[in-house]
Amino acid sequence: MSRPWVRELVVSFAAVILALVVGAVLIIVSDADVAATWGYFFSYPPDALQASWTAVSDAYTSLFLGALGGWKPISETLVQATPLICAGLGVSLAFRAGLFNIGAQGQLIAGALCAGWVGFSFELPVVVHLLLALAAGLFGGAVWGGLVGLLKARTGAHEVILTIMLNYVALYLLQWLLTTDVLQRPGRNDPISPVVEQTAQFPNWPGTRLHLGFLVALLAVAAVWWLLARSTTGFQLRAVGANPEAARTAGMSVGRAYTIAMLAAGALAGLAGAQQVLGTDYPLTDGIAGSVGFDSITVALLGRASPIGTVVAGLVFGALNAGGLQMQLQTQTPLTLTTVLQATIVLFIAAPALVRAVFRIRAEGTGTVLAKGWNA
Amino acid sequence: MKLELRGLTKRFGSLVANDHIDLTVESGEIHCLLGENGAGKSTLMNVLYGLLQPDEGSVLLDGEPLTCTSPGAAIAAGIGMVHQHFMLVPVFTVAENVMLGRERTRGLGVLDQRAARTLVRELSERYGLAVDPDARVEDIPVGVQQRVEILKALANEAKVLILDEPTAVLTPQEIDELIEVMRALKRNGTSVIFITHKLKEVRAIADRITVIRRGKVVATVAPDTSESELAELMVGRPVQLQVDKRAGTNLGGAKLAVEGLDVVDPQGFLAVDGVSFEVRGGEILGIAGVQGNGQTELVEALMGLTAAASGSVKLGGRELVGAGPREHLEAGIGYIPEDRSHDGYVGTFSVAENLILDLHSRAPFSRNGTLSPAAIRANAAQRVEEFDVRTQSVETEVSALSGGNQQKVVLARELSRPLELLIAAQPTRGLDVGSIEFVHNRIVRERDQGTAVLIVSTELEEIVALSDRIAVMYRGRIVGIVGPDTSWDQLGCMMAGIPPEEAAQQAEENPTVLGALEDAHE
Ligand SMILES: Nc1ncnc2c1ncn2[C@@H]1O[C@H](COP(=O)(O)OP(=O)(O)OP(=O)(O)O)[C@@H](O)[C@H]1O
Ligand SMILES: [Mg+2]
Numbered sequence: 094m095s096r097p098w099v100r101e102l103v104v105s106f107a108a109v110i111l112a113l114v115v116g117a118v119l120i121i122v123s124d125a126d127v128a129a130t131w132g133y134f135f136s137y138p139p140d141a142l143q144a145s146w147t148a149v150s151d152a153y154t155s156l157f158l159g160a161l162g163g164w165k166p167i168s169e170t171l172v173q174a175t176p177l178i179c180a181g182l183g184v185s186l187a188f189r190a191g192l193f194n195i196g197a198q199g200q201l202i203a204g205a206l207c208a209g210w211v212g213f214s215f216e217l218p219v220v221v222h223l224l225l226a227l228a229a230g231l232f233g234g235a236v237w238g239g240l241v242g243l244l245k246a247r248t249g250a251h252e253v254i255l256t257i258m259l260n261y262v263a264l265y266l267l268q269w270l271l272t273t274d275v276l277q278r279p280g281r282n283d284p285i286s287p288v289v290e291q292t293a294q295f296p297n298w299p300g301t302r303l304h305l306g307f308l309v310a311l312l313a314v315a316a317v318w319w320l321l322a323r324s325t326t327g328f329q330l331r332a333v334g335a336n337p338e339a340a341r342t343a344g345m346s347v348g349r350a351y352t353i354a355m356l357a358a359g360a361l362a363g364l365a366g367a368q369q370v371l372g373t374d375y376p377l378t379d380g381i382a383g384s385v386g387f388d389s390i391t392v393a394l395l396g397r398a399s400p401i402g403t404v405v406a407g408l409v410f411g412a413l414n415a416g417g418l419q420m421q422l423q424t425q426t427p428l429t430l431t432t433v434l435q436a437t438i439v440l441f442i443a444a445p446a447l448v449r450a451v452f453r454i455r456a457e458g459t460g461t462v463l464a465k466g467w468n469a
Numbered sequence: 470m471k472l473e474l475r476g477l478t479k480r481f482g483s484l485v486a487n488d489h490i491d492l493t494v495e496s497g498e499i500h501c502l503l504g505e506n507g508a509g510k511s512t513l514m515n516v517l518y519g520l521l522q523p524d525e526g527s528v529l530l531d532g533e534p535l536t537c538t539s540p541g542a543a544i545a546a547g548i549g550m551v552h553q554h555f556m557l558v559p560v561f562t563v564a565e566n567v568m569l570g571r572e573r574t575r576g577l578g579v580l581d582q583r584a585a586r587t588l589v590r591e592l593s594e595r596y597g598l599a600v601d602p603d604a605r606v607e608d609i610p611v612g613v614q615q616r617v618e619i620l621k622a623l624a625n626e627a628k629v630l631i632l633d634e635p636t637a638v639l640t641p642q643e644i645d646e647l648i649e650v651m652r653a654l655k656r657n658g659t660s661v662i663f664i665t666h667k668l669k670e671v672r673a674i675a676d677r678i679t680v681i682r683r684g685k686v687v688a689t690v691a692p693d694t695s696e697s698e699l700a701e702l703m704v705g706r707p708v709q710l711q712v713d714k715r716a717g718t719n720l721g722g723a724k725l726a727v728e729g730l731d732v733v734d735p736q737g738f739l740a741v742d743g744v745s746f747e748v749r750g751g752e753i754l755g756i757a758g759v760q761g762n763g764q765t766e767l768v769e770a771l772m773g774l775t776a777a778a779s780g781s782v783k784l785g786g787r788e789l790v791g792a793g794p795r796e797h798l799e800a801g802i803g804y805i806p807e808d809r810s811h812d813g814y815v816g817t818f819s820v821a822e823n824l825i826l827d828l829h830s831r832a833p834f835s836r837n838g839t840l841s842p843a844a845i846r847a848n849a850a851q852r853v854e855e856f857d858v859r860t861q862s863v864e865t866e867v868s869a870l871s872g873g874n875q876q877k878v879v880l881a882r883e884l885s886r887p888l889e890l891l892i893a894a895q896p897t898r899g900l901d902v903g904s905i906e907f908v909h910n911r912i913v914r915e916r917d918q919g920t921a922v923l924i925v926s927t928e929l930e931e932i933v934a935l936s937d938r939i940a941v942m943y944r945g946r947i948v949g950i951v952g953p954d955t956s957w958d959q960l961g962c963m964m965a966g967i968p969p970e971e972a973a974q975q976a977e978e979n980p981t982v983l984g985a986l987e988d989a990h991e
Contacts, residue, residue: 335817342812343827344795
């Protein structure tokens, strides 16, 4: 069984390499000076090659250094990876149960909202306050996700539609609450909440933004791995995801599996939301979720819906985010390029046949769990 | 077209699925491939059809070397294949399906439907394949769907046609029709490679028979070879083709009591119409009937998979109508579904996981919600050994097993715990003769332990061989329940809806050749 696993890893890795190549082309094209040198390529080729090489290598060097060049960049990579891993785990878990969970964004917002509210509304002792705020975050996400599972189980509604709609509901709910007394910081007119009490904040590693939430994320990874690989519930989720008819015939409740999977997926995204508000942002704003919820879908895809894969993919994306910021600062390469890189990676992942063709990786035995996600 | 395989070898990791296979199929020959489950027949055909790449050896078509890297290349070279699982688009019409992949258009990209329809009509006339080009595939019976598959291959001008276990899902009448089609193909010079486990069919139609065992060709013989000889060649030991079934000695009281059961199918038709019967402990009740007469719905209702519209199902006095599949399993019912890949196993799960699919939440396979990998593996090792499941390891995905071995996984799971009632639908579909012998003996043993057994099969031979009593279903009703020594002809008449006494009379007046043969066989 190890061989298909290795092949998947190779394909994921190859997708990253291919994306970097595409990115290089974009860097060259988008830099006016470099592009100009290509205008006289046929009269004097070295100029164009030289300029292109410099532009690409400068950009990628700063990307690399910004992500991994020392403790500070590494800590920044880990900070960026933390919520991606948690929300990505949620998406992966749902995938394994045959559900295409587009709703990590909404679940994350619901989690951040609850965690933030507990974080600034109460005064409680040190450990207790953080744990309570964290629990609130899990709860908020679980409700937001569980609702989807329940509706699907009861009415057969498609989870893709439900989650997309609930993303909007969560965002606008947050925006509205930020203009009411419930969340808005007293004395402010803009949509921002009070700062989370010190007692509810994740402790930081001195001198960095890295916080304890990263360890919590790793614990979540272990928990999800155990759930999927070692628990009877996980066995049911996987069976329902792979063949709901056979699962039903074997006495499993398909509806129950959907509900549990979405509850857990929501809780994990809610955890990511709690990490954002309790670990890095402190006040709630309507930008609290950034694009983490959507990126986490990509992370789950790249990680092939496995817990370990999700960690690796989360770290890769964290590094791209952290490095991208540095790249923009130092070489004026627009930050959107990292987004393009991430999107290109997904494209190649989603089209493994293309990657295999480029690298001549042999394909035998087909089908990943991801193709199943769309089955209603 | 003459087809030659020379030294063809295909490995899956350390497993040699095809080991230097030499095979020659003459032009216009019907060549049968026989072999036990997992012998490598399907693999060999998939290599020929370009779905798998051989590791060694070559394929010659009329003496010219041929390499197919994709089914497209094989089709272009004149090789067609009908898979056991059909690859048709259910919502398309017959003509559209035949056209699929080779769409002809008239200007502006408009599909030339008329040409497709004409082609279908022409081909179906030439080969006696009666189909309506405008019927939607999802609306036509399996046997006709198969004809569509054959038409598809013929429309691509196949000169060599591969049929992988085409008869496993057909009714006896449909099999007769298929045999006629194969003869028509032969007259047109098409070569046919025909895979089946049914020795009678082989002897009826084959020009030559090649037997494969564990990836190697063991013999190529003429069709007048006896069934027992063929069976022995396949399995490598003498096979007892008749079940050793003495009347049950352990006959108990009524275990399963079904009263006035009605089941409505999704289209709103009454699929099961007021069915009542009893099965006693230590007894095998066989349900015979042509496919599609309510057997599927009856079984699903008995398992709680489909809700009964009215009536009662009692197991050991306990009402089961209204309970879900889980309660049914917990009440001690073992269930072998008719469509194994749909309901019986999870293809991407390992053999070990599939062997506990409906037992995973019980000790020793899990405790307090935690699976016990050691117990699961030990169980798997034992079952694989006992049921002779040919698999590379217990961690192998079930989808990588051969069809018959997948069936054995389902059987091994359901027959490995104490049961009150065993419901087996088409229990030996796709199994080789050796495995059929084994499974039939296991079912009889289950009966002798006092379990009530309900067998549903469209194969009269299996029903007659196993049952203590036979119920015949027709259009959702039970026509009658008769003893095991009822003649084939009478059963045949009952399957057409004629009540038992009248059927007996009719059967006596017009005996059929096949029926007489079979009765003498008993
Ligand atoms: N994709 C695969 N990966 C690994 N092993 C495979 C794969 N496909 C087939 N096998 C193995 O190759 C062997 C031959 O399988 P094959 O399907 O050709 O058998 P078969 O003769 O068609 O049997 P049956 O009568 O049961 O259909 C089996 O042991 C099977 O487990
Ligand atoms: Mg086969």
